[in-house]
Amino acid sequence: MRRFTLIAVPYLWLLALFLVPFLIVLKISLSDYALSIPPYAPTLDFSAGWQGIKDLMSKLDFENYVFLTEDALYWKAYLSSLKIALISTVLTLLVGYPIAYGMARAAPEWRPTLLMLVILPFWTSFLIRVYAWMGILASEGVLYQFLSFLGIVDEPLKILSTNTAVYIGIVYTYLPFMILPIYAALEKMDDSLIEAAEDLGCSRMSAFWLITIPLSKSGIIAGCFLVFIPTIGEFVIPSLLGGSDTLMIGKVLWEEFFSNRDWPVASAVAIILLLILVIPIVLFQRNQQLQREAEG
Amino acid sequence: MRRFSWFNATSLTLGFAFLYLPMVILVIYSFNASKLVTVWAGFSTKWYGELLQNEDFLDAAWVTIRVAFFSSVLATVLGTMAATVLVRAGRFMGRGLFSGMIYAPLVMPEVITGLSLLLLFIGIGLDRGVFTIVLAHTTFAMCYVSVVVSSRLVSFDKSLEEAALDLGCTPFQAFRLVTLPIIAPAVISGWLLAFTLSLDDLVIASFTTGPSATTLPIKIFSAVRLGVSPEINALSTIMISVVTVGVITASILSKRSAVAQQRDEQAATQATG
Known part of the structure; x- marks a missing residue:
């Protein structure tokens, strides 16, 4: 009887507030x-x-879905979300890997502190972290002040309200999601492998490419998915840092619902977004499972 | 032997500068006397004064804290129950659906979660306000809690619970006296996570709220859409300080309890050995 209650309460809650709404x-x-x-x-x-x-x-009919395929705005928004998510995932990897690598190489007594410094921004409001960049990237903002002080630029910057600002915002806010799994993979690595490679005549560089990178592959894959999947549906970053020409599907859905008040189209946009997300999510799950099996 | 090279040192320095400088700049400019971000007009705390007199922000802060409190407590209870079901309940009908419903909200875009809950609330004619935001936040936060708690439950020795049952505990007593103290750190971090997720959420709250309840993120978002404002900088500074102090305190406390636990375990092994 107790077991029944234990299962039924969270089960019914999720049925009513997750499955039924869907x-x-x-x-x-x-x-x-x-x-x-x-x-x-x-x-x-x-x-x-x-x-x-x-x-x-x-x-009931598929009229709204037909409408979505006919109106260029929507499929452009889907493609552009995928493109932005892909580019920012690569950028986050390029920024995050050296940091994770440096952390894994740091003295063991330093590592907990470094780890906490990476996690701390994650507890700070996402909205505030995005907002912080608005003052920096504004046409005469902090970055402009700094660069013009150095004599590098003499015209106000044109970064805010462009896709560049969106990339910066995504890399900044999702960086911890990339660093943590890569660090976890690198930390487990056995250093004697590198020494062996060097004894056998590998240069430091080739030892890095032939040993360190392949051994951290699981971390790289996990980190990329953790950045790529939530970025596709992102709303806050494109609406605060992006311009009117920044097309992302989360923003389109929001506007379709709140500005145009066209609920059926907004719902169809949501369903297609989910169908697009299913592919990377299933790949990610499979990767995680293979990883667990490999670790036994 | 680990070699910490110049390259490592540089990437760590630049990396942490990138992570922290934007927030440091935000804090510095909250003390700027000028309203413009482009001009530094001397040190001033006047924006903090204006913030504290702005009733809209104070109301929004109160709504946010109430929502975060109720939703995080509910999410912790439901999430811990769900974790226990996932790890301990064995087979039952619809188990696949159940674990699917736990993991799906973690990867669901917020815009979709928000939209679907709003359509539900409209469909059943529920008045939107604090109550509906609490329902919405509880639903997605309980999934995070159950992931955190179940990872702890998996790693802990089931025989302790069985011993308690053999010694005459009822299942509920065994849970309360044996399991709960052991998984408590995970339950507390789950609760903290649920609380911050709720404090932080803009998208789901925007969909599920009504005219009667405005949360702080909704208020901040509508203010910063128009551009940078020193009052928001002051508010952000307060929020950043609270989080920093909270996280550091929590990590020191958990470190202490980990050390204490290790000492107890060592003492126990020595006593029995």
Whole structure:
């Protein structure tokens, strides 16, 4: 009986507040836009019982999905989200790897402190960390002041409200997600392998490429997925740091819902976004599982 | 032998400068007397004074803290239950769906979670406000809590619990007297995570709130959309300080308890050995 309660309480909570809402989105994405409250048709008529459900099913169609494929805005937004996510994942890897590598090489008594310094920003508000860059990248902001003081630039900067600012924002906020798994992989590495390679005539550089990089592959893969997956649906960074031409699907969905009030299209945008996300998520899960099996 | 090269030192210095300089600059400019970010007009604490007189921000802060408190407590209870089910309950009908529903919200884009919950609340005619944000935050935070707690449950020795049962404990007593003290650190860090996730959340709160409840992130977002403001810098500085002090205190406390536990375990092995 106790076991039943233990299972039932979280189960019912998740059914009611995760699965049912998701099914509602799915249903509305198949409905039509209507000038009414709620602004879609048809609505489910429970009083009509089974017949009501049948009526509802017959009126649902894929019109919104057809609309999404016809309007260039949407598929451009999907492609551009994927592109931004991909480029910023690569940039985050390039910035994060040397940091993780330096941490793994630091003296053991320093490592807990370094680790905490990487985790600390993660506890600080995401919104504030993105906002901090607005003052730095603004046309006459802190970065401009600094560069013009050095005599490098003499015109106000054009970084804020461009995709460059979005890349900087993503690399900055997601950096800990890249550093931590790579550090975890590098820390476990046996240093004698490098020594053996060098004894056998490897240069330091080739020992790094032939031994260190392959041994940290699991960390690199995990880090890349941890950055890539949440970036695709990102909303805060493109809306604060990006410009009007920064197209990302999270922003499109938000505007479709709050500005255009077109719920059926917003729901269809959400469903397609999920379908796109399923591929990297499944690949990530499989990678993690292989990793666990390899570690036994 | 580990060699810490110049390259390592440089990448660590630059890396940590990149992570921390933006926040340091934000803090410095919160003490700027001028309203513009471009001009340094001398040291002043006037933005803090204005912030404390701004009732909108104080109201929003109070709403945020209430939401974070209730949702994190609920999420900790539900998340710990869910973790126990995942690790200990064995087979039951719909287990696959259950673990799917635990892991899916972790990778679900916030815009979708927010949209779907809003559509649910509208569908059942629930008035939106503090209550609906609490429901929404509890739902995604409980999944994080259950991941944190289940990783601890997996690693702990089941025979301790079985011993308690053999000695006449009821399952609930065994959980309360044996399991809970052992998994307590994970439960506390799960709760802390749930609390910060709720404090931090802009997207889900924006979807699920109504006109009656504005949280601090919603307030900050609508203020900074128009550009940099020194009042927000002051507010950010306060939030950064609170988090820094909190995290450092928590890590010192957990280090101490880890040392104490190690000492106890050593003493126990010596006594029995």
